[in-house]
Amino acid sequence: MRYLYHKWIYLPFVNLSFRSKMFVVFVLVTIIPMLLFVYFSFELTKSKLTEQIYINMVTSTAQINKNLENKLDSYERISASIYLDNRLSGYLTSEYDDTPSYLEAYRFIGNSIDTIKTAYMDFDEVFIYSDNASLPKDNYYVHPVTDATRKSELFHLLSESHGNLVHMSTPQTGNSPAMFTIARLLNNNQIQYPYGILVFRIPESAIYSLMEKETDDKDIFIVNEDGIILSAADKQMLNTSLPKLLDLGENGLPAGRFDAVYKGEKAIAVSNTVKNGWKTVSVFPYERIIHEARSFSNLILVISLAFIVVALLLIYITALLFSKRITILIKMVRRVERGDFTPAGHRNLGNDEIGQLHFAFDQMTVRLKNLITEVYQKEISGKEAELELLQAQINPHFLYNTLGSISSLAMKHNDPRIQNMVVNLAKFYRISLNKGKSILPIHEELKLTQSYIAIQTTRFEGQLNVTYSVDEAILPHSTVKLTLQPFVENSVVHALWDQDNRLNIHIKGILEADDIVLSVIDDGVGMSQETVESLLQERPGRGYGIMNVDRRIKLKFGEDYGVNVFSRPGIGTTVQIRLPQKGVIEAPDNGI
Numbered sequence: 001m002r003y004l005y006h007k008w009i010y011l012p013f014v015n016l017s018f019r020s021k022m023f024v025v026f027v028l029v030t031i032i033p034m035l036l037f038v039y040f041s042f043e044l045t046k047s048k049l050t051e052q053i054y055i056n057m058v059t060s061t062a063q064i065n066k067n068l069e070n071k072l073d074s075y076e077r078i079s080a081s082i083y084l085d086n087r088l089s090g091y092l093t094s095e096y097d098d099t100p101s102y103l104e105a106y107r108f109i110g111n112s113i114d115t116i117k118t119a120y121m122d123f124d125e126v127f128i129y130s131d132n133a134s135l136p137k138d139n140y141y142v143h144p145v146t147d148a149t150r151k152s153e154l155f156h157l158l159s160e161s162h163g164n165l166v167h168m169s170t171p172q173t174g175n176s177p178a179m180f181t182i183a184r185l186l187n188n189n190q191i192q193y194p195y196g197i198l199v200f201r202i203p204e205s206a207i208y209s210l211m212e213k214e215t216d217d218k219d220i221f222i223v224n225e226d227g228i229i230l231s232a233a234d235k236q237m238l239n240t241s242l243p244k245l246l247d248l249g250e251n252g253l254p255a256g257r258f259d260a261v262y263k264g265e266k267a268i269a270v271s272n273t274v275k276n277g278w279k280t281v282s283v284f285p286y287e288r289i290i291h292e293a294r295s296f297s298n299l300i301l302v303i304s305l306a307f308i309v310v311a312l313l314l315i316y317i318t319a320l321l322f323s324k325r326i327t328i329l330i331k332m333v334r335r336v337e338r339g340d341f342t343p344a345g346h347r348n349l350g351n352d353e354i355g356q357l358h359f360a361f362d363q364m365t366v367r368l369k370n371l372i373t374e375v376y377q378k379e380i381s382g383k384e385a386e387l388e389l390l391q392a393q394i395n396p397h398f399l400y401n402t403l404g405s406i407s408s409l410a411m412k413h414n415d416p417r418i419q420n421m422v423v424n425l426a427k428f429y430r431i432s433l434n435k436g437k438s439i440l441p442i443h444e445e446l447k448l449t450q451s452y453i454a455i456q457t458t459r460f461e462g463q464l465n466v467t468y469s470v471d472e473a474i475l476p477h478s479t480v481k482l483t484l485q486p487f488v489e490n491s492v493v494h495a496l497w498d499q500d501n502r503l504n505i506h507i508k509g510i511l512e513a514d515d516i517v518l519s520v521i522d523d524g525v526g527m528s529q530e531t532v533e534s535l536l537q538e539r540p541g542r543g544y545g546i547m548n549v550d551r552r553i554k555l556k557f558g559e560d561y562g563v564n565v566f567s568r569p570g571i572g573t574t575v576q577i578r579l580p581q582k583g584v585i586e587a588p589d590n591g592i
Helices: 002-014 018-083 086-093 099-119 147-151 153-159 204-208 286-337 353-412 416-436 442-459 485-495 529-535 545-557
Strands: 125-130 142-144 166-170 179-186 196-203 219-223 229-231 256-262 265-273 279-285 439-441 464-470 478-480 503-512 515-522 562-568 572-580
Touching: 018 099, 018 179, 018 196, 018 219, 018 265, 018 279, 018 286, 086 099, 099 125, 147 153, 153 166, 153 179, 153 196, 179 204, 196 204, 204 229, 256 279, 265 286, 279 286, 286 353, 439 442, 442 464, 442 478, 442 485, 442 503, 478 545, 478 572, 485 503, 485 515, 485 545, 485 572, 529 562, 545 562, 545 572
Parallel strands: 125 142, 464 503
Antiparallel strands: 125 196, 166 179, 179 196, 219 229, 219 279, 256 265, 265 279, 439 478, 503 515, 515 572, 562 572
8 A cells, every 4th residue: 555655646746846746736725625615605505594594584474473463453452442332332223213313323333434444544344234124224334234144154253253353354356356354243241142243344465565575585475274375475376275385285384494395396484373373474495595505606616716717827927936946056056066166146036935045055155165265275374373373472481581581680780679670570471461361360450450560669669659458359250351550550651740749549449239340549630521531542552541441341241341430630530440240250369
């Protein structure tokens, strides 16, 4: 299995060009997932649409039921008001033998019915059946109870209604629209037999108007308790059986949601029952849901295909750009492999990873060429460096030996001053040279300064007075070489201005928080602010100089440390050197 994978999958893919690999990967990671995405989006859309349509159907049928119940309740209230009208019952049950008396009855009955029809525009007809033989019948407000009336379905329903409202529908015939008939027997507690029948005739369109706005995308029916269609958009369906239309067999209409077959197609249906036993049924064919879901999926497919075409074009251009630049890099590597380190001179390949790799490789080639040249130069100058190093080692020894000879001659001629100056000068150079090191302990720096002061004391005998107050805790800490001596020298050279006045120099060292502060204080002539600022500028021929000390301290320990100079003419000068309590700590040879 592994052999087949290696032969038929791994090797063919590895041997493809970079451009072909990108196309294969693109097909695998975009087209196949896109097709799966379209399929699942279709299924998800269909499911969501079905759920949304079901919720809409439940909501609409509930609203239609509520409106229908409100309308039927209003019909019941108006019928109850007539039923309880004692004056009307009096007129309908009275015996009439002359014209004026029944005319008053007709006037009252006509006004009552006209008022009802004015208040309820749904009513097409409102009349009363009366079997009072003495009351003339006009067949408009009052109708006679005939044998045909007694044999009618309406009379049969009323005989079993126990005084309640009955509802009956009449199908559309010829030019006569479909009608609803609502009727109830008129009687009262004193008379135990009906004295009339109240009849409301309402066009089916008045009931259909309750659901007309909801039938744009689905079919809605109002059926009675037997499943007979009472109201629908298609008037040809009135008075037909909805269960048979939905292919439900003899089971009748289920409550709630159920599946059915409507006009030969699978459909979702929702049934909701009105309190008088009628039902509102909403039907939505599944094919409409699938059509909408398919339309949405087709739109996604078209958009996806458009993006794929654009992506293929972009990938082709990108792959071409990548493969061309990679080919340039391969040529450069092979040229270096042959030992040719001459820069290729290609144009800029961009700032992305490949461009940076090209730039770095080009720089590396130049660097390799320079390094090869430097190796030859270093081999030639190697011996020269060794000779210079040997000379650097010989010169200090020569200086020490010469100073030793001068000291011996001073002792031979019994001149201790010359001997002391030579010894102090030797100590000064021994410490200042310090085997080439730039860092030394503070106690060594103090020894170096003392050697310098001893030489100057011999020179300016009786004119220098140097005192020390140095905290022994700072002696092991490190400082840069020649930290104090340049400032003592500056005091001797510039502050000693009168041979009759002694120059007092005080060298101080203390711990201050996490820092070490060294001070050189003199009571010489002092300096103006302009002179102080000039001292902070290094000049040729001034030795190390204040600026040099400040710069070396900052380079070694950071910008927070260095030299500050405070001076006033005629008063003196104070130089403060701030150092950190860090670095190498060495034990002092002796205290100050």
